Amino acid sequence: MATTYAVVGKRVPRVDAVDKATGRSIYGSDIYLPGMLHCKILSSTQAHAKIKKIDFSKALAVPGVKSIITAADVPDIMYGTVGNIRDRSFMARDRVRFIGEPVAAVAAIDEDVAEYAVSLIEVEYEPLPAVFDVLEAMKEGAPLVHEKLQEYEGSTGLRKGNICSLLTATRGDMDAGLSEADFIVEGTYRSQPINQGYMEPMACAAEVEPSGRVTIWTTTQAPYAIRNTIAETLQLPMNRVKVIPLEIGGGFGAKLRVSFEAFCVILSQKTGRPVKMISSREENFTAIGPRLECVATIKTGVKKDGTITARQVHAVYDTGAYLGPGVGAGVGHSTGPYRVPNFKAESYAVYTNKIWAGSYRASGVADMVFAVESHMDEVAACIGMDPFDFRLKNILEEGDRSLTGEVIPTMGLREMGEAAKTGSNWNTRKQEDGWGIGVAFSDWKSGTGASTATVSLNEDGTVSVLTGTVDIAGSDTSLSQIVAETIGVPFEKVVMAKKDTDAAPFNGPTGGSRVIYSAGRTVLQAAQDAKEKVLRLAADVLEANQDDLEVVNERVQVKGSPDKGRSLAEIARLSSSSKYGSIMGQAALSQLPFAPIYNAVVVEIKVDKETGMIKVLNFTQSQDLGFAINPNSVEGQMEGGAVQAIGRALYENFIFDKGKPVNPSLTTYLLPLALDVPPMSTIMIESVSKEGAFGAKAVAEPPGFGAPAAIANALYNATGIRIRDLPLSPDKVRAALKAKQSGS
């Protein structure tokens, strides 16, 4: 029973599309403030060393240099990336732990002068033993990245050597589960370091007024997190720090936390002038945390009929020099969307002397999806079962419980899986040499967390919405659709206010696919509240019962007698002198119930056995997403995520040599280009959720998960070779084919 809506579910153009297509949108680097100075950073050349001395006298003498700061100018207050362990500060203090770590910052009249001054700063280092490989770092006796790990504030599961976090989970009886199995399959899977590849390098500006009030303009997914971190670490009251989020030229997780804002703030405090920093592309590889590798070993017990009886998982995440996010996925995403009655998982985060691990599209999950979904195919192969059927046999059923005991709403999971099978060429395989097909499933929780919104009705009947949620993927458009539909006005009558952290109360970040589900529900409630207030006043004015009123064509009228009514504009005008005051609806929400989303990708490939090159021929994905508020945005998210995942499958690889980034540029770190992209077909399964606005759940994360495993599985299907470490580069494929030939 499809409900028909006037505004939601429609392909309306994004509200910001014209500004972006004409070059008028203002991103971080587009801020020009009167009298502003430019900031450049000096970063560490050593992977692990004591800082003996920093001499910046020559740099300070350069005409046009206004200030130089080092750790001595930054309050000695540590902060944490994840919020649970405070292991880092903005600038290296006494010791550097990775190549690229900021050591000093210069403010000068222009970028050239600042850069020249940076080149004159002399740092004397005393090198320390360093460790680069995550498995080496775990061993007893490995050089310690943080000698004072035990003293840090905050809690983690385990602190031992370089291990800075451990998460575990168990269910059922592992031994019994394994002994019930007819076969036990084990494999170790390794994913590679990945740079987020957002197109806009980090850029920000800060101005400190003589009163001490700080304004920060920045490109960010999380303005409140920036405000809070800056306020806490620079010891400023939160209400004296205003963060103005500008357009975001892509983030994918990288823009969830402070980048260079603190340097601009401190330099502005010192100079009394606004300070701007535009980072170079290279700095976005060397100073902003990428994802690092994950090594996951999975052991699964299975019966001949394909029933999974047990699974054991050991995951190790390289977290680089400071603890980043992601380790939770080693536990939470190691079952996949399947029933695993007996289960045990351990997931470690381990320090190494490399740049800290940052966030990227559901940090840590993609690594586990590669491991789990490659492994699922190996298990299917072991028992001689079709990989698709094996998955569908084991998927979660209504009533199954998660590791934490909640009932998992499976919603459209089976339908989503079946649709991927029938919507692709799974059942019509080609017999060509080198042709292969592979599948991968994945799941994600629609993100929740704090959101607030106010919806006000203006005196001409237009509607203004304020939330602190920043827009990356078209959310302002979808949120406007939700408000328009709820109040009963055309889409064009709704405008999202420009936001900053002074204007709206705390909102969670734009990340983890939380905006449409959580902020969507919040603006829905605020709009309902506003509408309720409209009807309440209209009932007085029209001397009617509130329940007998409806909004039709921007008019409140009595059901059945449409001539008895008032326009929304009239109601708004009357409201300001009414006993209720102006029409303003509001809502504040935190956690919403668990609303998982499910995705399947099916990939067809052709392997060139001479060169080892894999060409992706066709890409089908199916996703259960609740309800598509704006199908254009949904498809755009699904296509974009899929292409990132293809890059990760085939060639993206951020390489380090003894902690030194080898390919920190877009010339050498390859991102997918238009020619690399296969035909895409996207299937949207709408199994409406009870909690989301109009049934919407999340979209963005899962499309980025499946491709690496699906392509590895297709490669196996095509050639019989199994590659367990990413990327699936031609040299590895060639070597594996050769080994297979000589082996058989």
Add this chain to the structure above:
Amino acid sequence: MKKNFIILNVNEEERELYVYPHRSLLDTVRDELQLTGSKKGCDEGDCGACTMFLDGNPVTSCMVLAVDAAGRRITTIEGLSNGTKLSPVQQAFVEHGAVQCGFCIPGLIMSGTALLTRNPNPTEEEIRMAISGNICRCTGYTKVVEAIQAAAASYSR
């Protein structure tokens, strides 16, 4: 180092400037003329976000020196629309949902426009080829290609 005096003809307006000989056209247009629609994604010629036309041909303006662009006809994204009226390629990007974060979009629109001016009836392969110097991390290119295909109709008419 001494600055040079140059006259830049940008979007049919003549601008007199003093610039260092090593300044790129991109930095000059952004910082001196405050035309910030052209973006700097890499400053190395890799990403295409800075694409402008020089005498009608697309160039990555981060790789062109401002002094070398003096006296030539420069068109930036700001010069494509006529007042508030969008060009056909801009309009198609808006209508086809080809715009996400938007950082790459000015460059892609310039490359798409250059292609259609030269070849009003491109194949899908030719479109993909024409934008292969523009990196977009958000869209996966599918809707971008569709938008350029749709815009082609108004060129081939």
